[in-house]
Amino acid sequence: MNSEPVITIRDLVCRFGDQTVLDGVNLNVQEGEVLVIMGGSGSGKSTLLRHMIGTFIPDEGTVELFGQDLATLDERGMNAIRRQFGVLFQSGALFNSMSVADNVSLSLREHTDLDPDIIEFIVKIKLEQVGLRESSDKFPSEISGGMKKRAGLARALALDPKMLFYDEPSAGLDPVTSASIDQLILGLAKKAGATSIVVTHEMDSAFVIADRMAMLDKGKMIMVDRREAFEQLRDCSDEVAKELDETQLLIRQFLRGDADGPLTKRKEESSYAEDLLGLNAPRLTKGPSVQSSKE
Numbered sequence: 001m002n003s004e005p006v007i008t009i010r011d012l013v014c015r016f017g018d019q020t021v022l023d024g025v026n027l028n029v030q031e032g033e034v035l036v037i038m039g040g041s042g043s044g045k046s047t048l049l050r051h052m053i054g055t056f057i058p059d060e061g062t063v064e065l066f067g068q069d070l071a072t073l074d075e076r077g078m079n080a081i082r083r084q085f086g087v088l089f090q091s092g093a094l095f096n097s098m099s100v101a102d103n104v105s106l107s108l109r110e111h112t113d114l115d116p117d118i119i120e121f122i123v124k125i126k127l128e129q130v131g132l133r134e135s136s137d138k139f140p141s142e143i144s145g146g147m148k149k150r151a152g153l154a155r156a157l158a159l160d161p162k163m164l165f166y167d168e169p170s171a172g173l174d175p176v177t178s179a180s181i182d183q184l185i186l187g188l189a190k191k192a193g194a195t196s197i198v199v200t201h202e203m204d205s206a207f208v209i210a211d212r213m214a215m216l217d218k219g220k221m222i223m224v225d226r227r228e229a230f231e232q233l234r235d236c237s238d239e240v241a242k243e244l245d246e247t248q249l250l251i252r253q254f255l256r257g258d259a260d261g262p263l264t265k266r267k268e269e270s271s272y273a274e275d276l277l278g279l280n281a282p283r284l285t286k287g288p289s290v291q292s293s294k295e
Contacts (some may be wrong), residue, residue, distance in 0.1 A: 006031045006066055006163060006195055007052060013060035014047055016217075021047045023219040024061070034189050034196040036227075039216035040254065040263070042278045045199045048216065049155055049167055052197065053087055054078050056071065063165075085163040086156030090171055094140040094151055101127065101136035104155045111159065126154040130184060146177035153184060166198040170205045182208045203255060207231065216252055222247050230255060 007029035014022040022044045029035050032069055042277045051063050054070045061127050063070050065081055066087075073081065094103045094295060101123050108119045127133040131148040140148055149169060157162060166185065170178040182205050189196050206213065209226065214224040223230075234255040241252060246262055253261030 004031075004067075005029055007197070008064040009048075009052070009061070011061035012048070012051060012058050012063060014044075014051065014056060015059050022051070022137055025216075027214060027221060027224060029195060029197060031195055032149040032189070032193050033211040034185065034198065034209050035196045036200060036210040036213045037216065038199075038201055038203075038206055038213060038254075040201065043216040045216055046167060047200075049165060049199050050195070052202045053085065053165055054081065058185060069137065074119050083159055084161055085166045086159065088149065088152050088156050088167065088169055090168040094148055094155075096140050099137050099139055100132060100143070101152060101153045103140075103209070104158055107155065107158045110218070122158065123154075126157050127151075129157065129188075130154045131180075142176075146173050146181070149173065149177075149181060150184070151166045153181075157188070160192075161194065163195040163197070166196065166200075168200055168202075169198065170200060170202045178205060179208075181205075182185075185209050203257065215254070237238075 008026055008029070009027040012022050012025040013020065025044075027048075037045055037048060047056065051058060051070075052065070054063075054065075054073075057071050066084065068077070068081060070078065070081070094100075095106070098106070101120075104123045104126055105119050108114060108122060112119075114122075123136070124133055127136055130153050132147060132150050132154060134145055135147060135151075140151070142173060143151070153169075162187075169181050169185065173181065185196060185198065186209055187203035188194050196209075198206070198209060205229075210227045210230075212224065212226055213230045215222055215230075230251070233252050235243075236244075236252070240247065242250065250262040253263050254257075
């Protein structure tokens with residue numbers, strides 16, 4: 001790995017109205033590593049990913065890819081950055097009216113001047129990489145969820161990107177298909193040297209593929225370290241766990257999937273009675289839902 005990070009995130013804040021989704025996030029991603037970003041539902045994982053690919057602009061702080069602040073780039077500059085990375089979206093995000101091969105070839109047709117025969121050749125190579133060459137003429141409706149994920153990965157690979165982003169790559173897949181996706185991610189990282197950022201809450205996959213791991217909780221980055229440090233925290237005995245602080249116990253519970261711990265207590269501390277009676281919620285205005293247009 002080079003000493004200079006390929007992604008630098010400093011004091012990132014994202015708000016939606018009055019809700020702060022990311023609260024002062026700092027993170028570096030080194031070239032060639034597999035970084036897993038994890039956290040519970042609503043912790044800010046996908047929002048952080050969208051900032052890294054330039055879909056969202058920070059309310060505060062900066063996000064730099066390859067040394068360039070994404071917020072300062074015009075559309076041409078942003079497109080030049082986007083050609084250097086690929087994204088595997090959670091659902092695969094394939095175009096339903098296009099065949100698998102056409103989905104993969106789209107970026108090549110849009111962003112290169114390659115001869116159609118060369119494009120067809122490249123598409124076959126990319127589909128072979130993910131084990132889908134024989135399904136190239138099928139449409140998304142004709143293939144399984146796991147095949148859609150692999151087709152989406154082939155499309156992300158079409159331009160031979162330096163960096164790959166994965167949004168919940170194992171979500172909704174059976175264990176065998178999930179394991180095959182994990183091996184694809186590892187293979188691409190080792191053979192192609194691509195930097196990989198994987199957003200997931202699937203701990204089995206995370207511990208297989210990660211070089212480093214980063215954990216978000218309620219919009220804050222609470223731990224970034226080598227996989228081994230997270231393994232040590234996950235596997236420590238109950239006796240050792242008594243010496244851990246609240247944040248470490250929270251991380252340990254998440255990694256282990258324990259029913260009891262700080263995460264569970266947090267939910268229990270919210271007052272069900274007050275919520276049920278509406279004491280913490282704004283009162284609804286009485287009156288008809290539709291107003292008459294008559295005077």
